[in-house]
Amino acid sequence: MLSLVPDWAQHYGEFWRAIRARNLWFIKLRYFAIVILTAFLLTGELLLNFRLTLVQVQAISTITLVILCYNLLIHKYRLRIGCDPNKFNCLHTSLIMIILDLVALLLLVYFTGSIDSPLCMLFVFHMIIGSLILPGYIVYMFAGLISLSFAVLIAMEHNSVISNHKISGIINRTAYHTTEYELLFVLTFSFMLFVSVYITNKIARQLFQREQQLRESLEKLNEAENTKQRYTLGVVHEIKTPVAAVKSIVDLLLGNYVGPLSAEVEEKLLRARLRSEEALLLINDVLQFSRIKLLDINLNEIIKVEQMISQIIDMHTEEVKEKNIKLIFSDKRKIERVLFGAPLLLELAFSNIISNAIKYTQHDGEVFIILREDANIIEIEISDNGIGIPAKEQRTVFEHFYRATNVNKASIEGSGMGLSITKEIITKHQGTIEVTSPSKIGNVISPGTTVIIKLPYRQPGVELDTVTYEEYS
Numbered sequence: 001m002l003s004l005v006p007d008w009a010q011h012y013g014e015f016w017r018a019i020r021a022r023n024l025w026f027i028k029l030r031y032f033a034i035v036i037l038t039a040f041l042l043t044g045e046l047l048l049n050f051r052l053t054l055v056q057v058q059a060i061s062t063i064t065l066v067i068l069c070y071n072l073l074i075h076k077y078r079l080r081i082g083c084d085p086n087k088f089n090c091l092h093t094s095l096i097m098i099i100l101d102l103v104a105l106l107l108l109v110y111f112t113g114s115i116d117s118p119l120c121m122l123f124v125f126h127m128i129i130g131s132l133i134l135p136g137y138i139v140y141m142f143a144g145l146i147s148l149s150f151a152v153l154i155a156m157e158h159n160s161v162i163s164n165h166k167i168s169g170i171i172n173r174t175a176y177h178t179t180e181y182e183l184l185f186v187l188t189f190s191f192m193l194f195v196s197v198y199i200t201n202k203i204a205r206q207l208f209q210r211e212q213q214l215r216e217s218l219e220k221l222n223e224a225e226n227t228k229q230r231y232t233l234g235v236v237h238e239i240k241t242p243v244a245a246v247k248s249i250v251d252l253l254l255g256n257y258v259g260p261l262s263a264e265v266e267e268k269l270l271r272a273r274l275r276s277e278e279a280l281l282l283i284n285d286v287l288q289f290s291r292i293k294l295l296d297i298n299l300n301e302i303i304k305v306e307q308m309i310s311q312i313i314d315m316h317t318e319e320v321k322e323k324n325i326k327l328i329f330s331d332k333r334k335i336e337r338v339l340f341g342a343p344l345l346l347e348l349a350f351s352n353i354i355s356n357a358i359k360y361t362q363h364d365g366e367v368f369i370i371l372r373e374d375a376n377i378i379e380i381e382i383s384d385n386g387i388g389i390p391a392k393e394q395r396t397v398f399e400h401f402y403r404a405t406n407v408n409k410a411s412i413e414g415s416g417m418g419l420s421i422t423k424e425i426i427t428k429h430q431g432t433i434e435v436t437s438p439s440k441i442g443n444v445i446s447p448g449t450t451v452i453i454k455l456p457y458r459q460p461g462v463e464l465d466t467v468t469y470e471e472y473s
Contacts, residue, residue: 004091004135014211016083019090022133023078026097030071037064037108051168059111059165067104079376094133102126102142106149113166115154115177115185123150123189124196131200139197147190154182240283247276286417299429303339303346305378306331306371312351313369316358323363331371337457339378341429349425352418353382353451360449361386366441373457380453388447389437397435398423431455 041060045051052060074097081090105126109117123146130139157164158179177185250273253261261269313320313329320327339346357367361384372379389397398419419435426433432454442448 004095004138016090019094019133020078020083023074023090023094023097026094026129027071027075027078030067030101034064034068034071037067053165053168056111056165056167060108063104063107063111067100070100091133095138098126098130098134098142102146106146106153109150110153111165114157114164115182116166120150120189124192127193127196128200131197132204136197136201136205139201140194143190143193143197147186147193150189151186154186158182240280240287243276243279243283247273247280250276282417299342300340301343303341303343304336305339305346305380306336308343308347309350309354309369309371309380312347312354315351316355319358320367323358323361323365325358325361325364326366327358327369328367329369333371333373333378337373337378339455340458341455342425345425345428349422349453350380352422353453356418357382357384357386357449357451360384362446365446368441376457377454378457380455381450382453383439383441383448383450385439385442385446385448388439388442389435389449391437394435394437398433426453426455429455430458 037060041052041057041064074093078090078093081088081093083089102123105119105122109119109123112119127139127143127146130142153162156162158177250269252258254266254269254273309329313327319325354367354369361367365385367382367384370381370383372381423433434452435449436452437447437449439448439450
C-alpha cells in the first residue's frame with residue numbers, strides 16, 4: 001500500500017480530521033461543478049451565443065454523468081474509510097479523487113477546444129488543491145504528467161492525428177495556431193503548474209512545520225501537567241493515610257471498645273466520623289481524577305453501552321429497593337451498535353450520573369434511562385424527579401468541588417467532583433454532556449434533573465481531540 005502519511009501525522013487525530021473535512025469540501029465543490037456543466041449544456045447556446053456539435057454535447061454529458069456517479073459513490077462510502085496509516089485510508093481517497101478529476105478535466109478540455117478551452121486554467125486550481133493534501137512529490141508528478149499530456153494532445157491536433165473540437169461562436173478562426181505559439185503556450189502552462197505546486201507546497205510545509213512545533217509545545221505542557229498530577233497524587237495519597245487512621249480510631253470509640261460513651265461524646269464522635277468520611281470521599285475523588293489524567297488509556301476498545309448501563313443499574317439495586325424508586329431503562333435504538341472508547345472511563349462517567357440520579361431522588365421517586373441514536377451519535381438520557389438544580393447554577397455544576405446550594409450537605413454525601421470528572425471523560429471521547437432542570441419527568445415539588453450525554457460512533461484507530469464532530473465527519 002502506497003504510504004502518503006508523513007511520519008509525524010501517523011496517529012495525529014487533527015491531521016486526519018483536516019483531510020476528512022477537506023475531502024467533504026471537495027465533494028461538495030464537485031457537485032457545484034456538475035451544476036455548472038449542466039447549465040453550460042442547457043443554457044450556454046442561448047446565453048453565450050455559441051454552438052456545440054453533437055459529439056461535444058454527447059462527450060460533455062457523458063463526462064458530467066461519470067463525475068456525478070463517482071462523486072456519489074465517494075460521498076456515500078467516505079465515512080466507512082478509516083484513518084489507519086497502514087491500510088487504505090481517507091488520504092488514498094483524496095488521491096483517487098484528484099486522479100479522477102484530472103482525467104475528467106483533461107477530457108473536458110479536449111472536447112472544448114484544447115489550447116483554446118476556457119477550462120485550461122482549472123488545472124492550476126487542481127494543483128493547488130493537491131498540494132494542500134498530498135505529498136509534494138506526487139503533486140509534482142501530476143504536474144509533469146498533465147504538462148506532457150497537454151503537449152501531446154496539442155501536437156496530435158496540430159498534426160491532424162485527432163480532431164480539434166473548438167467551440168463555434170467563441171473561437172471563430174479556422175487555421176491552427178503556429179507551432180511557436182503552441183510551444184510557448186505549453187511552456188507557460190507547465191511553468192504555471194510547477195510554480196503553483198512549489199508555492200503551495202512551501203506554504204503548506206511551513207504551516208505543517210509550525211503545527212508540529214505547536215504540537216511539541218503542547219506535549220511539553222502535557223508533560224508538565226502530568227508532573228503536577230503525579231505530585232498531587234503523591235501528596236493526596238499521603239494525606240489519605242492519617243485521615244483513614246482517624247476514622248478507624250473514631251470507629252473504635254463508637255464501637256465502645258474503650259468503654260461506654262456519654263450521649264454528648266457519641267454525638268461529637270458521629271459528627272467527626274461523618275466529616276472524616278467526607279474527607280476520604282473527597283480524597284478518593286481527587287486521586288481518581290489525577291489517575292484519569294495520568295493514565296494512557298486505550299480509547300479504541302469495543303463497548304456495548306446497553307450492557308454497561310445494565311451492569312451499573314444492578315450495582316445500585318439495593319439502594320433503589322430501599323428508596324422504592326421506579327427505575328426504567330429502555331433502549332430505543334433500532335439496531336444495537338458498539339461504541340469505541342475506554343470502558344473504564346465511560347463506566348465511571350455513566351455510574352456517576354446514574355448514582356446521582358438515585359442519590360438525589362426521594363423515596364417513591366422515578367429514574368428513567370433512555371438510549372437513542374441520531375445518525376452517527378448515540379444519546380444517553382438520564383432523568384429523575386429528585387431535588388433538581390437551581391437554574392442559575394446549571395452552568396457551574398461541572399466545576400471542580402461545586403455542589404448545588406439546594407443539597408442538604410449534612411445528610412447527602414458528595415465531594416463536588418463527580419460531574420467534573422464525568423465531563424472530562426465525555427470530552428475525552430469527543431462527546432457532549434448537558435444538564436437541564438426541571439427534568440422531563442419532574443413536577444413543582446420534585447423538579448428533578450435530566451442529563452443528556454452524546455457520543456459519536458466512530459472508526460477505531462483515530463486519536464481523539466477537541467475537534468467538533470461535524471468537522472470530523
